[in-house]
Amino acid sequence: MNSDIRVLLGERSYDIRVGPGLLAEAGEAIRPLLPSRRVFVVTDENLERLHLAKLRDSLDAAEIENHGVVLPAGEHTKSFAHLESLLDAMLEARCERGTTIIAFGGGVIGDLAGFAASILLRGVPFVQIPTTLLSQVDSSVGGKTGINTTQGKNLVGSFYQPRLVLADTEVLATLPERDLKSGYAEVVKYGLIDDPEFFSWLEANGAAMLAGDSAARAQAVRTSCAAKARVVSADEREGGRRALLNLGHTFAHALEAETGFGDLLTHGEAVSIGLVLAFELSARLGCCPSEDVGRLRRHLDALGLPVGLPALPDRPWRATQLAAHFAADKKVKDGRVTFVLAKGIGQAFLCDEVPPEVVAEVLERAVAAHRMSS
Ligand code: GLY
Numbered sequence: 001m002n003s004d005i006r007v008l009l010g011e012r013s014y015d016i017r018v019g020p021g022l023l024a025e026a027g028e029a030i031r032p033l034l035p036s037r038r039v040f041v042v043t044d045e046n047l048e049r050l051h052l053a054k055l056r057d058s059l060d061a062a063e064i065e066n067h068g069v070v071l072p073a074g075e076h077t078k079s080f081a082h083l084e085s086l087l088d089a090m091l092e093a094r095c096e097r098g099t100t101i102i103a104f105g106g107g108v109i110g111d112l113a114g115f116a117a118s119i120l121l122r123g124v125p126f127v128q129i130p131t132t133l134l135s136q137v138d139s140s141v142g143g144k145t146g147i148n149t150t151q152g153k154n155l156v157g158s159f160y161q162p163r164l165v166l167a168d169t170e171v172l173a174t175l176p177e178r179d180l181k182s183g184y185a186e187v188v189k190y191g192l193i194d195d196p197e198f199f200s201w202l203e204a205n206g207a208a209m210l211a212g213d214s215a216a217r218a219q220a221v222r223t224s225c226a227a228k229a230r231v232v233s234a235d236e237r238e239g240g241r242r243a244l245l246n247l248g249h250t251f252a253h254a255l256e257a258e259t260g261f262g263d264l265l266t267h268g269e270a271v272s273i274g275l276v277l278a279f280e281l282s283a284r285l286g287c288c289p290s291e292d293v294g295r296l297r298r299h300l301d302a303l304g305l306p307v308g309l310p311a312l313p314d315r316p317w318r319a320t321q322l323a324a325h326f327a328a329d330k331k332v333k334d335g336r337v338t339f340v341l342a343k344g345i346g347q348a349f350l351c352d353e354v355p356p357e358v359v360a361e362v363l364e365r366a367v368a369a370h371r372m373s374s
Contacts, residue, residue, distance in 0.1 A: 004016065004017050005017075005018065005222065005225050005226045005229050006229065007141065007142070007161070007229045007232055007233055008229075008233040009161060009232075009233060009236060012161050014161060014162060014163050014164055014165070015164055015165070016141060016164075016165040016167065016225045016229060017029065017164070017165070017166050017167065018136070018167045018169065018218060018221050018222040018225055019167075019168070019169060019218050019222075020168065020169050020170040020214050020217075020218060021168065021170055022166050022167070022168035022170075023051060023054050023055055023058065023129070023166075023168040023170070023171060024054060024057075024058050025058065026055055026058045026059065026129060026166055027058040027059045027060070027061055027062025027064055028058070028061075028062050029164065029166060030059075030062070030064065030100070030102070030127055030164065030166075031062045031064060033100070033125070033127070033163045033164055034064065034098075034100050034125075035097075035098035035100070035125060036096070036098035036099065037063060037064050037065055038064070038065045038066075038067075038095075038096070038098070038099045038100070039059065039064055039065070039066050039067075039099065039100045039101070039102050039127075040066070040067050040068055040069075040090055040093055040095050040099055040100070040101050040102070041055065041056075041059075041066055041067070041068030041069075041102045041104050042068060042069055042071065042086065042101060042102065042103055042104065042105070042109055042112070042113035042116070043068065043069075043070055043071070043104040043105050043109060044070065044071050044072065044073040044077070044105050044106075044108070044109055045070055045071075045072060045073050046073045046105075047104055047105050047109075047131060048070045050174050051104075051131065051171060051174070052070075052104070055102075055104055055129065066102075067093040068093075068102075069086060069089045069090075071086070071109070071112075073108075074108065075108055075148070075261060077108050077109075077112060078108050078111055078112050078146075078147045078148045079147055079148060079149075080147060080149065080156075082112060082147075083112060083115065083116060083147055086112065086113070086116050087116055087119075087120060090116065090120055091120075095120060095121070095124065096121070096124075097121050097124055098124075098125075099124055099125075100124065100125040100126060100127060100163070101113055101114075101116065101117040101120070101124055101125070101126040101127070102126070102127050102129060103117075103126060103127070103128050103129065103130075103140075103162075104129045104131065105129075105130075105131055105132075105135070106130065106131055106132035106134065106135045106139075106179075107130075107132065107134055107135045107138075107139040107140075107267075110128055110130060110135050110139050110140050110145075111139060111144070111145050111146050111147070111154070111157070112145075112147060113126065114126055114128070114143070114145030114160055114162065115145035115146050115147060115156075115157050115158060115160070117145075117160065118145055118158040118160035119158070123160070125163050126160070126162050126163065127162055127163055127164045127165075127166070128140035128141075128162040128164070128165045128166070129165075129166045129167075129168070130165065130166075130167055131168075131171045131172075131175075132172075132175055132179055132183055133172055133175065133179070133180055133182075133183025133184065133186075133187070133221070134179070134182060134183035134186055134267070134268055135183075136167040136169070136172075136183070136221050136224075136225070137183060137186050137187050137190075137220075137221055137224035137225060137228070138183075138186045138224070138228065138245075140162070140165050140167070141165055141225055141228045141229060141232065142161075142228060142231075142232040142236075142242075143159045143160050143161035143162070143232070143236065144157065144159060145157050145158050145159075145160050146158065151328075152257075152328055153253070153256075153261065159236065159237055161236075165225070167221055167225065169214065169217045169218045169221050170214070172217055173212065177210075178266065179266070179268075180210060181210065181268065181269075181303065181304060181305055182266040182267065182268020182269055182271075182272075183268055184206065184209075184210060184268070184303065184305060185248075185268040185269070185271040185272040185275065185300070185305060186224070186268060186271060187202065187206075187220050187221075187224050188202060188206075188272075188275065188296075188299070188300065189245070189247050189248060189271065189275060190223065190224050190227040190228070191345065191346065192247060192275060192279075192296070192342060192345055192346065192348060193227070193244050193245070193247055193346070193348040194227075194244075194346055194347070194348065195223070195227060195346055196344075196345050196346030196347075197346075198223055198227075198346075199299075199345050199346060201219075201223075202220070202299065203295075203299055205219075205220070206220075206299070206303055207302070207303060210303060228245070231244065231245060240350075243338065243340065243350055244340055244348050244349075244350065246340050247275065247278055247340040247342070247348050248271050248272075248273075248274030248275035248276075248277070248278045248340070249271060249274060249340075250274070250278075250326060250337060250339060250340075251270075251273065251274035251277040251278060251322075252267065252270035252271045252273065252274030253270070253274075253325065254322045254323070254325035254326060255270040255273060255274065255309070255322070256270045257325045257328070258312075258317075258321060258322055258325065259310070259312070264310060264312075264313070265306075265310055268305075269305065269306050269310075272300050272305040272306050272307065273306050273307060273308065273309065273366075275296065275300070276293070276296060276297055276300065276307045276308075277362060277363075277366060278339065278340060278341065278342065279292065279293045279296050279342055280293055280362050280365070280366075281339065281341065281354065281358065281359060281362045282341040282342045282343070284358055284361060284362055285341065285354065285358060287341055287342070287343050288341070288342050288343055288344055289344060292342070292344045292345045295345065296345065308366065308369055308370055308373065309366055309367065309369075309370040311370075311374055316367075316371070317366075317367045317370055317371075318367065319360055319363035319364045319366075319367050320360075322363050322367075323356070323359060323360060323363060326359075333352070336352050336353075337352070337354070338350055338351070338352040339351050339352075339354045339359075341354070
């Protein structure tokens with residue numbers, strides 16, 4: 001049942017294991033990869049409460065000496081301050097070049113611990129044990145690590161691949177519904193990029209998956225990881241194809257920036273709206289049939305994901321302010337934004353020649369639709 005997926009990167013190739021119950025087997029799975037029988041586990045307070053004992057028991061059973069640190073949960077942990085205290089804790093625990101760092105948590109823990117592993121003693125091995133849907137299907141695979149700074153999200157970091165990704169889909173049972181739905185937006189993204197059959201499968205099985213169907217969860221995570229593994233194997237450093245994974249994300253980052261990267265809109269919720277806007281932009285440019293935009297909207301809406309702008313507590317939305325955030329996007333080249341567009345469901349492509357006035361129209365329509373509905 002737990003068939004492995006491989007990320008092919010020469011001698012840095014690694015497996016992604018997906019399935020229910022993998023946490024209890026983590027020690028056995030990790031042991032053959034360890035240069036020495038010592039690991040340092042980085043996790044957060046939520047995981048400490050819910051699942052850390054199971055991981056530690058499995059490491060103990062495999063006779064792996066384990067130390068670790070528990071960090072506060074939440075996006076603010078992805079900071080220079082926490083990076084510094086994490087590196088101090090690793091050095092105080094006498095981590096050596098052969099000590100493997102285990103990132104046990106969601107995207108925040110994976111990104112921070114992976115970055116710390118990439119610079120500690122000029123690089124120590126690390127393993128990802130992602131525990132949220134978003135980190136299982138996206139951030140734990142592909143080696144993007146980093147922290148946030150006052151200038152924006154993920155602006156400081158490195159490409160540093162793990163030695164193994166273990167995605168225990170049973171752990172998703174303790175995930176709050178909002179987090180589960182947020183991660184689901186990234187799952188839908190893979191269908192939209194190049195896998196129309198997967199999108200159809202999600203239309204049929206997405207609701208069961210979100211409701212807790214174990215087989216559907218494992219299949220959705222596995223298909224997503226296989227898609228990501230293919231992209232990363234072909235283009236590790238985002239010279240081309242990997243940029244397709246940013247479908248919906250240029251809009252999403254603008255929405256997140258405008259809502260203060262906070263509780264008002266999670267990253268996944270912003271991606272859900274961003275996917276719809278990317279498809280609307282594609283339709284407006286004449287590349288995508290409007291039926292596909294409608295199909296995408298209906299699917300996300302049916303599962304309770306947002307498809308339109310949320311209410312701001314203190315001011316109206318302004319399309320010009322949203323567009324202003326595009327300039328700060330990491331992917332801007334010579335002042336031009338590269339958008340990921342689609343010719344239809346499962347047919348995404350990159351375009352750096354989108355007229356700004358068409359983008360403005362799409363944003364104006366989203367703002368107008370929100371005004372009408374509130
Ligand atoms: N999350 C997008 C990427 O890993 O490239």
